[in-house]
Amino acid sequence: MNDFYFEEANILLNLEAENDKDVLVQMGRNLQELGLVHESFIDAIVAREEEFSTGLPTSTISVAIPHTDIEHVKQKSISIGVLKNEVGFGVMGDPEETTRVKVVFMLAMDEAHSQLYLLQRLMSIFQHNTMLTTIAQEQDKAKIVRLVKSELDIINEGGEVTWQKNKY
Amino acid sequence: MAKKQVLVACGAGIATSTIVNNAIEEMAKEHQLDLDVKQIKIAEVNSYAETADLLVTTATIQKEYDFPVITARSFLTGIGVEDTKKQILDALLK
Numbered sequence: 419m420n421d422f423y424f425e426e427a428n429i430l431l432n433l434e435a436e437n438d439k440d441v442l443v444q445m446g447r448n449l450q451e452l453g454l455v456h457e458s459f460i461d462a463i464v465a466r467e468e469e470f471s472t473g474l475p476t477s478t479i480s481v482a483i484p485h486t487d488i489e490h491v492k493q494k495s496i497s498i499g500v501l502k503n504e505v506g507f508g509v510m511g512d513p514e515e516t517t518r519v520k521v522v523f524m525l526a527m528d529e530a531h532s533q534l535y536l537l538q539r540l541m542s543i544f545q546h547n548t549m550l551t552t553i554a555q556e557q558d559k560a561k562i563v564r565l566v567k568s569e570l571d572i573i574n575e576g577g578e579v580t581w582q583k584n585k586y
Numbered sequence: 587m588a589k590k591q592v593l594v595a596c597g598a599g600i601a602t603s604t605i606v607n608n609a610i611e612e613m614a615k616e617h618q619l620d621l622d623v624k625q626i627k628i629a630e631v632n633s634y635a636e637t638a639d640l641l642v643t644t645a646t647i648q649k650e651y652d653f654p655v656i657t658a659r660s661f662l663t664g665i666g667v668e669d670t671k672k673q674i675l676d677a678l679l680k
Contacts, residue, residue, distance in 0.1 A: 470597030470628070470645050476663050483662075485601050510602070511644050511657045527600050534604050541605060545664035 422536065423495040424567065426559040427452055430499045438507045438519075439464055442484055445499045445524045452495075455526050459490035463524070471508025473517040476544045478551055480517040482507040483540075485525035494533075496540070497524040498562065500554055520554050539570045590639040590678055591622045594658075599627035602644040606658045610642060613671060619678060640677050 430448060435441040446460035466486040473482045504518035523540065527533055543549050549569060556562050592610060596603040607625045614621045624634060628645045631638075641647070641655045644662065654677045660666040 466597060474659065474663050475665075477665060483601065485598060487598055488600065509659075510662070511646050511659050513646055525601055533601075534608050537601055537605050538608070541662050541664075544662065 421493065423452075423454060423493050424563065424570075426563055428454075428495060428497045429559045429562055430497070431557060431559065432502045433499045433522075434502045435505055438467060438482070438505055441482075441499060441501065441505055441519075441522055442467055442524070445484075445497050445522060449495065449497050449524065449526055454491070454493045454495045456490050456492060459486065459526070462486040462490045467507075471510055471513045473507030473509045473519055474544065475509065475517045476550060478547050479520040479554055480504075480507070481544055481550065482519045482522045483510075483525060484522065485527060488528050491526045491528045493526070494528045495526045497526070498522070498553065498566070499524065521550060536570060543569050589620045589622050591624065591634065591637050592678070593631060593634055593638045593641045593643075594623060594625045595628045595631055595641060595643045595645060597628055597645050599625060599630075602662060606642055606644065606661050609658075609661045609671075610674065613674065617675065621678070640674070642674060 430445060433444060435444060442464050443460055446463050449455045450457055450459060463484050463486045467484050472484050473480060499522040501520055504520050506516040507519045509515040509517050553562055594603045594607045594610060603625050607623060610623055628643060631641060635651060638653050640653055641651065642658045643655065644658055647655050656673050656677065658670055660670040
């Protein structure tokens with residue numbers, strides 16, 4: 419049940435969206451169609467973003483990490499949306515300011531307080547300059563899946579997803 | 587020195603506060619500080635208003651509190667993280 423799901427279907431490339439809400443709805447609907455979240459996830463993630471914005475300017479491009487409460491999630495996963503044209507998101511902790519976001523990492527978390535390792539690895543992607551720009555430009559979803567899985571330190575063996583925790 | 591209570595808060599109490607919580611616990615270990623770290627949702631801050639010594643958050647705080655509030659977005663982006671750590675240490679060692 420706690421398996422982490424991240425495959426090509428979780429990636430939306432050249433995503434065309436009018437604004438941040440439009441991005442969230444499209445990405446949320448994709449997760450719902452994949453059966454990873456409940457229908458309520460979409461409204462919940464839009465509402466959460468309005469209240470607590472998640473745009474993060476990094477040293478290269480800006481990203482956003484929208485997420486919401488665990489009860490809307492069926493299976494732990496993330497979704498990556500690479501926007502065709504950057505869209506303004508409120509800056510986390512500084513909602514008066516917006517940042518033009520290129521890559522959105524939507525988090526569907528199914529446990530509170532217990533996903534430190536996954537989150538830390540994800541943040542390491544933001545702090546790794548070339549990784550983000552590669553994801554922003556890559557057109558081959560399979561390559562993004564491989565890259566992100568290797569960075570998130572996930573190994574896939576015969577369908578079993580495990581964490582290679584001892585590597586670090 | 588009395589044990590200091592540090593609140594770590596984000597909107598959901600799920601994602602970003604988990605990262606910040608860990609960073610603060612590592613700092614506490616490194617500097618041998620005895621801290622009571624509470625990972626909470628931002629909406630829960632009021633319940634700790636009487637006991638907290640410091641609030642570290644990735645969300646925005648509208649209200650004024652008697653304890654210092656430090657914004658910790660840097661733990662997510664890596665930009666300015668040393669400055670944030672110094673601010674936290676200064677607040678705790680006061």
